[in-house]
Amino acid sequence: MLCTILLGNVTVNSALSILMTDLTSGLMGLVVSTAIIVIFGEIIPQAVCSRYALIVGAHTTWLVWFFVALTFPISFPISAILDKVLGEEVGNILSKSQMKRMFEMLESENVIKSAERKIITAALELQEKTAEQVMTKIDDVYMLEINTLLSHKTLREIYAKGFSRIPIYEKTKDNIVGILMARDLILINPDKALITLK
Numbered sequence: 001m002l003c004t005i006l007l008g009n010v011t012v013n014s015a016l017s018i019l020m021t022d023l024t025s026g027l028m029g030l031v032v033s034t035a036i037i038v039i040f041g042e043i044i045p046q047a048v049c050s051r052y053a054l055i056v057g058a059h060t061t062w063l064v065w066f067f068v069a070l071t072f073p074i075s076f077p078i079s080a081i082l083d084k085v086l087g088e089e090v091g092n093i094l095s096k097s098q099m100k101r102m103f104e105m106l107e108s109e110n111v112i113k114s115a116e117r118k119i120i121t122a123a124l125e126l127q128e129k130t131a132e133q134v135m136t137k138i139d140d141v142y143m144l145e146i147n148t149l150l151s152h153k154t155l156r157e158i159y160a161k162g163f164s165r166i167p168i169y170e171k172t173k174d175n176i177v178g179i180l181m182a183r184d185l186i187l188i189n190p191d192k193a194l195i196t197l198k
Contacts, residue, residue: 096124138174143167146177146198151190158182168197 024032049056094102100121107117142161146168148154158166159182166180180197188195 099124141167141173143169143173143176144180144197146170147196150185150188150195150197155185155188155190158185 103117106112168178170177
């Protein structure tokens with residue numbers, strides 16, 4: 001597609017320069033053809049397309065495909081040869097490490113917050129992590145036994161830990177029987193009645 005557009009652009013520019021040279025003197029033809037190309041080929045299309053790009057694109061699609069078909073016999077072999085000689089066109093793709101550096105730069109410029117950068121960076125690293133790397137060992141997990149009394153001390157301890165979900169076990173830590181949602185404890189008043197998790 002790019003070769004087609006470039007080939008079409010070069011053809012039109014060359015034809016206009018030859019026509020202007022034939023109609024006027026050599027220097028005058030150069031000046032007039034350059035002025036026409038700059039005004040009608042650069043300035044006006046860019047001004048119109050910067051404001052109405054989608055509308056212009058929607059109404060001129062047929063024209064683009066017409067010129068693609070017209071120049072295809074010449075542009076396709078040229079692009080195929082260039083791909084073989086120069087290699088496939090490289091897109092603007094960032095590696096994960098480049099993206100991490102970019103987010104660090106955005107954080108230093110106060111475009112994003114530190115917490116946002118950490119979330120994005122963690123998402124980039126997610127595919128390489130295993131469950132073993134992020135899990136907490138069962139012995140280190142904050143858990144409560146099912147018969148635990150919800151006293152002032154227990155509630156303070158739960159709030160101090162700051163977990164939203166607390167596993168509940170019966171007899172041994174390997175026997176988890178449920179999950180306590182910390183938000184469910186808001187309405188509990190241990191002064192009125194001591195209740196257990198059971």
